[in-house]
Amino acid sequence: MDFLSEVLGETLILGIDSLILGICVNQLSKCKSILNALQKAPVLDIDHTLNKEIKKYPNDTIPYVVIRGLVKPLGNPITSNYNHNVTGVVQRLTIKEHVIARTSAGFWSDQTRTIHEVCNSTPFVLNNGQYEIEVLDALAAQLLDMDVISDKFEPMTPGVIDHVWGFFSGIRQRGLQTMEEMLRDGSYITAIGELSRTHSGQLKIQPPKDGLPLYLTTATKSSLLQKLTSSRDFLRVLLIIFGSVATVASCRIAYKYIKRRRRKAEEETMKRQLAQGRKERRAHAREKNLSEVQLCVVCTENPKEIILLPCGHVCLCQDCSENITDNCPVCREKIQSKAPAFIT
Structure with a gap:
């Protein structure tokens, strides 16, 4: 049996586990770097001390900083589509489809998929009295807390044809969910990113x-640190679990490989012993005092016992024929097969 077929299950487990393990290692590395950067990030107030603080860094740029302030639009804010009394600077409109889908096991389960999403934004600043910092590329934020302005679910009433089609297709429509989220004008938020000052003296915070x-x-620095610490600890637990699985699978493969090698070594030893036994038995059974014509052309000790085909030369003893597999030692013709020869 081929060795790969023997360890196919362990190989599949090891491959999948290694993929998950690599993802966990990558995520843990990112989490650690963010956690270290956030721990070192200074917490600054939006006031007259900002210009003094930013001068302490090269190129008037603080690589990672924590700033808290009030959201204030630069120009006209975005008005909510569902509540005209609400305005903001970032808007997300999402339409989700709720269905009941049949799984491969034959069960029905609720599933949700986004079929349409639109994000709108307008320039805004973080304000504290007469001091302000412009926020650039807010939609690129990894964490963007917004208020839910509207969340409507419109159920669908399927007919007979819909029920029949849903049974055969495996998908039954439940309804559509329309949601609007906004970063409101006047919200008090925490911005964490790269703070820089332009040549005109304008302060801007953007993705590092x-x-x-x-x-x-809306969370504080300490709350974010707690979340990141929890994520880091959870990833460490996953690393231990999947690392243990990878170790067990690798040990199983190594054990089967060593066992296979030992079995092959035992088989080779048995073959050599059997061959040696046959050789000794042949030596006892052979005739002595034969003429030179009757002796093997290679060893010139044992009688000729093997015929080579297709040339038909009877020139080798059994012992020598085991080592000669390419060409006939008499005519050099290619050896295709061998057969015992009985000379009387």
Whole structure:
């Protein structure tokens, strides 16, 4: 049996486990880098001290900083589609389809899929009295906390044809959910990102250039640190679990490989012993004092016992024929097969 077929199950488990393990390692590395950067990030107030703080850093840029302030639009804000009294600076409109789908096991389960999503934004700043910081590329924020302005679910009333079609297709429509979320004008949020000052003296916060995430959230720095610490600890537990599975699968493969090698070594030893036994028995059974014509042309000790085909030369003893497999030692013709020869 081929060795790969023997360890096919362990190989599949090891492959899938290694993929998950690699994803966990990558996520843990990202989580650690974000956690370290956030722990070192200074918490600054939007006031007259900002210009003094930013001068302490090269190129008037703080790589990662925590700023809290009130959201204020630059120009006209976005008006809610469902509540005209609500205005904001970032708007997300989402339409989701709710269905009941049949799984491969034959059960029916609720599923939701987004069929349409639109995001709108307008320039805005974080304000504190007469001081303000412009927020750039808010839609690129990894964490963007917004208020739910409207969340409507419109159920569908299927007819007989819909029921029949749903039974055969495996999907039954439940309804559509329309949701509107907004970052409201006047919200008090925490912005975490790269703070820089332009040549004109304008302060701006944006996604960091070193790959760290931009956060626009209502949570505080300590709350974010707790969430990231929990995520880091959870990823460590996953690493231990999947690392243990990978170790067990690798040990199983190594055990089967060593067992296979030992079995092959035992088989080779048995073959050599059997061959040696046959050789000794042949030596006892052979005739002695034969003429030179009757002796093997290679060893010139044992009688000729093997005929080579297709040339038909009877020139080898059994012992020598086991080592000669290519060409006839007499005519050099290619050996295709061998057969015992009985000379009387």
